[in-house]
Amino acid sequence: MPQIEKTYIMIKPDAVRDRKIGEIITRIERSGLTIERLDMAVLEPDVVREHYAHLADKPFFENLVAFMTSGPVVKMVVSGLGAIGKMRTLMGATNPLDAAPGTIRGDFAVDVNSNVIHGSDGPDTAKIEIERFFGEA
Ligand code: IDP
Ligand code: MG
Numbered sequence: 444m445p446q447i448e449k450t451y452i453m454i455k456p457d458a459v460r461d462r463k464i465g466e467i468i469t470r471i472e473r474s475g476l477t478i479e480r481l482d483m484a485v486l487e488p489d490v491v492r493e494h495y496a497h498l499a500d501k502p503f504f505e506n507l508v509a510f511m512t513s514g515p516v517v518k519m520v521v522s523g524l525g526a527i528g529k530m531r532t533l534m535g536a537t538n539p540l541d542a543a544p545g546t547i548r549g550d551f552a553v554d555v556n557s558n559v560i561h562g563s564d565g566p567d568t569a570k571i572e573i574e575r576f577f578g579e580a
Pocket of ligand 2 (some may be wrong): 562564
């Protein structure tokens with residue numbers, strides 16, 4: 444049975460620059476999920492390195508850190524039934540070339556270097572990421 448979950452969502456700097464905050468939040472709310480917390484910030488490189496530590500050995504890692512700190516992001520806690528998986532479905536595939544039309548990445552992102560949105564990939568990472576970016580679970 445689906446549970447009420449919380450997930451950590453981030454609208455990335457490309458989408459903030461392109462003035463897509465409103466359209467993305469509209470899709471989240473329209474899907475029945477609830478925005479519980481919301482804040483904007485320019486991230487420090489060290490927090491991005493920690494957040495993406497699973498990719499530290501990839502050749503694109505430093506570009507990813509530069510991209511994620513290139514302007515403000517919108518940080519959110521989103522809650523609802525099955526919120527973690529539901530957000531991953533709404534977001535679409537990591538690579539926008541593979542993301543289905545109608546998904547946030549499929550509709551707003553051009554390539555994998557700037558793919559518009561982050562969402563936690565499971566309950567454990569959701570808890571860690573909410574603590575990392577909001578200081579409490
Ligand atoms: P996810 O964001 O869909 O969970 P992850 O594999 O956790 O995907 O990758 C985190 C982020 O790292 C991606 O959203 C994207 O910004 C970046 N990324 C992943 N793979 C590539 C790549 O091959 N080239 C450039 N950036 C990448
Ligand atoms: Mg991920």
